[in-house]
Amino acid sequence: xxxxxxxxxxxxxxxxxxxxERALPEPERVRILDHIGVCGRCRQIIYLAQQASDAEEDAVxxxxxxxxxxxxxxxxxxxxxxxxxxxxxxxxxxVARLWRAPQGSELAKNITxxxxxPPAALPQSxxxxxxxxxLAPAVKVKSAKKSAARPAAPKTTWEMASNGASSxxxxxxxxxxxxxxxxxxxxxxxxxxxxxxxxxxxxxxxQPEPAVAAWEQEREAVAIALQSAAEAPNTSQARFSAxxxxxxxxxxxxxxxxxxxEPTLAGSLEPPAPQAMAALMAVxxxxxxxxxxxxxxxxxxxxxxxxxxxxxxxxxxxxxxxxAGWKTxxxxxxxxxxxxxxxxxxxGGETANAGATSSEGSFEIxxxxxxxxxxxxxxxxxPE
Amino acid sequence: MWRGVDPTVLDDLWRECEAKAWGLPRxxxxxILNRTGAAQNFGLEPEETATRARQAAWFRIIKLNDLLLxxxxxxxxxxxxxxxxxxxEKVLIRAAIAIAGNDTEGRDLAxxxxxxxxxxxxxxxxxxxxxxxxxxxxxxxxxxxxxxAQRHVDRFRQNRCEVPLKELDVAAPTAEFMTPPAELKMLSxxxxxxxRRQPSEERFLVTSYYLDGxxxxxxxxVIGVHEATVSRKLHRAIDGLRKxxxxxxxxxxLSRRAAREALGxxxxxxxxxxxxxxxxxxxxxxxxxxxx
Numbered sequence: 001x002x003x004x005x006x007x008x009x010x011x012x013x014x015x016x017x018x019x020x021e022r023a024l025p026e027p028e029r030v031r032i033l034d035h036i037g038v039c040g041r042c043r044q045i046i047y048l049a050q051q052a053s054d055a056e057e058d059a060v061x062x063x064x065x066x067x068x069x070x071x072x073x074x075x076x077x078x079x080x081x082x083x084x085x086x087x088x089x090x091x092x093x094x095v096a097r098l099w100r101a102p103q104g105s106e107l108a109k110n111i112t113x114x115x116x117x118p119p120a121a122l123p124q125s126x127x128x129x130x131x132x133x134x135l136a137p138a139v140k141v142k143s144a145k146k147s148a149a150r151p152a153a154p155k156t157t158w159e160m161a162s163n164g165a166s167s168x169x170x171x172x173x174x175x176x177x178x179x180x181x182x183x184x185x186x187x188x189x190x191x192x193x194x195x196x197x198x199x200x201x202x203x204x205x206x207q208p209e210p211a212v213a214a215w216e217q218e219r220e221a222v223a224i225a226l227q228s229a230a231e232a233p234n235t236s237q238a239r240f241s242a243x244x245x246x247x248x249x250x251x252x253x254x255x256x257x258x259x260x261x262e263p264t265l266a267g268s269l270e271p272p273a274p275q276a277m278a279a280l281m282a283v284x285x286x287x288x289x290x291x292x293x294x295x296x297x298x299x300x301x302x303x304x305x306x307x308x309x310x311x312x313x314x315x316x317x318x319x320x321x322x323x324a325g326w327k328t329x330x331x332x333x334x335x336x337x338x339x340x341x342x343x344x345x346x347x348g349g350e351t352a353n354a355g356a357t358s359s360e361g362s363f364e365i366x367x368x369x370x371x372x373x374x375x376x377x378x379x380x381x382x383p384e
Numbered sequence: 385m386w387r388g389v390d391p392t393v394l395d396d397l398w399r400e401c402e403a404k405a406w407g408l409p410r411x412x413x414x415x416i417l418n419r420t421g422a423a424q425n426f427g428l429e430p431e432e433t434a435t436r437a438r439q440a441a442w443f444r445i446i447k448l449n450d451l452l453l454x455x456x457x458x459x460x461x462x463x464x465x466x467x468x469x470x471x472x473e474k475v476l477i478r479a480a481i482a483i484a485g486n487d488t489e490g491r492d493l494a495x496x497x498x499x500x501x502x503x504x505x506x507x508x509x510x511x512x513x514x515x516x517x518x519x520x521x522x523x524x525x526x527x528x529x530x531x532x533a534q535r536h537v538d539r540f541r542q543n544r545c546e547v548p549l550k551e552l553d554v555a556a557p558t559a560e561f562m563t564p565p566a567e568l569k570m571l572s573x574x575x576x577x578x579x580r581r582q583p584s585e586e587r588f589l590v591t592s593y594y595l596d597g598x599x600x601x602x603x604x605x606v607i608g609v610h611e612a613t614v615s616r617k618l619h620r621a622i623d624g625l626r627k628x629x630x631x632x633x634x635x636x637x638l639s640r641r642a643a644r645e646a647l648g649x650x651x652x653x654x655x656x657x658x659x660x661x662x663x664x665x666x667x668x669x670x671x672x673x674x675x676x
Contacts (some may be wrong), residue, residue, distance in 0.1 A: 037587030055482035
């Protein structure tokens with residue numbers, strides 16, 4: 001073995017490391033090459049160190065790839081989250097829509113007969129058909145158009161009202177209000193009977209009927225329009241005002257109660273006669289007329305034109321006729337009055353409910369202790 | 385005469401260095417730079433004096449941040465050790481596993497080096513750490529890898545006698561192909577002479593490729609060239625080596641034809657000679673050169 005080829009000393013680790021990093025000046029690099037060309041140990045060290053460096057680079061690049069993959073997945077996760085939320089929102093909306101749709105049709109099924117049930121003598125108007133229909137808007141519009149296209153339209157609600165058929169048709173047409181004993185009541189007193197019915201309903205159910213509020217709203221709008229129509233010399237102008245009022249009322253009601261009436265339906269309306277308007281305006285509030293106490297009637301009963309009413313404070317009032325004024329009745333009872341009703345008939349077994357009209361013409365009042373007083377004229381009361 | 389590092393250079397380097405991040409005090413920073421500059425004379429010959437510009441340039445050439453970390457660790461700076469462990473612990477274990485070839489030996493190798501680096505070994509009552517020999521010429525990570533490789537190779541060579549002989553048994557050449565000893569001796573001397581005259585890089589290529597069995601890619605990564613360049617240089621080195629061997633044989637009195645026939649000697653014999661010449665390092669030479 002030629003020892004001349006073997007170096008006496010090995011380069012240190014830093015020199016070998018700097019050699020691999022090419023950080024050595026050329027003379028020193030050549031010296032290292034001279035050495036490692038004949039020194040298996042140092043060559044082995046160099047290759048092992050290089051191998052470790054390669055492994056580290058592989059690990060780093062693998063970590064980078066993993067980081068890129070993770071970031072890609074993370075980005076997809078970030079994309080999926082709002083996408084899933086969006087899908088969820090659409091699903092909830094679809095379910096809600098499906099849930100609402102059958103509910104609406106069921107409501108229509110239940111309500112339609114009640115709302116649309118007109119008096120037997122009244123013809124079905126196109127307004128009534130469309131307004132009471134709870135089908136899709138397109139169907140309603142189609143129905144309305146069909147009605148408008150008819151050459152000879154039947155009498156409208158307004159015409160019926162002008163003929164003295166009271167306001168049953170209007171209420172029955174547009175709102176789910178069922179008049180009480182409308183058939184048996186005389187035409188002249190139908191307004192009072194209707195008021196009684198509402199009074200009784202109000203007493204039994206403290207919360208106001210939504211239909212009442214809507215009816216009230218419509219009545220005010222129509223009254224304004226009709227007042228202007230009565231004052232206006234031009235008929236076409238009056239017709240326009242009535243149409244406008246009607247349409248606005250319908251729109252507002254449609255907004256509060258759903259698909260009830262459509263503005264286009266107002267096109268088939270005829271201007272009402274002033275007499276009919278007077279009758280319409282004479283309809284008392286469902287909760288009774290305003291009493292001298294300034295309060296509405298809590299309970300009211302009418303017999304032979306004589307009315308007896310109780311306000312929420314328990315004060316009793318009586319009036320001779322519908323056109324007469326209210327008089328306060330002196331206190332002849334104990335406790336607080338909560339109800340006035342017609343006295344049941346002594347013969348014939350007819351029982352008069354609260355708010356119903358009785359031919360016997362006697363009244364009963366009930367206090368908060370369920371004690372009862374009776375009177376024939378509403379002014380002199382005797383305990384039962 | 386050593387006058388220390390210029391204060392303005394120290395100020396500039398202090399502003400640039402990353403050692404402040406792990407809490408190296410300015411006093412220690414100045415001390416390390418003065419000691420390093422004095423030990424290496426800023427890369428100049430001992431009799432030369434470094435100017436301020438030379439000092440600044442030299443400190444920017446070396447791996448100053450790694451050097452500061454290593455010197456602070458040697459000095460026992462705890463925050464430096466924390467930073468060292470945080471940065472290099474996992475890297476060192478991965479390197480040791482890659483060098484040793486398996487996880488157990490790799491972790492064992494890394495643990496031993498850690499113990500050495502921390503200065504568990506003492507000499508004359510002083511803790512000694514291999515980090516003290518680090519001078520910042522290469523990166524600290526490269527130095528750690530090379531140190532690990534050194535430890536592994538030395539341990540392997542020390543334990544080589546424990547390897548069963550059967551694994552090292554090389555089949556003897558058959559008698560019919562045996563070259564006469566005289567010609568074999570001439571051939572060996574010719575090859576030795578050719579290798580001695582061969583440029584250092586070609587010799588490294590030949591030994592790496594033919595003796596160590598390294599691939600062109602491995603060789604290319606070590607010397608920093610492309611594989612194709614290594615292949616071309618390798619062909620040129622073999623051609624030059626063959627021509628040189630023939631010339632050497634002719635110088636021994638053989639004719640060109642006899643010299644070419646001598647090259648046809650069983651290559652296994654020549655390979656064995658080359659292994660003896662180029663591959664094995666004598667045990668007594670396993671000591672590192674002490675850098676100035």
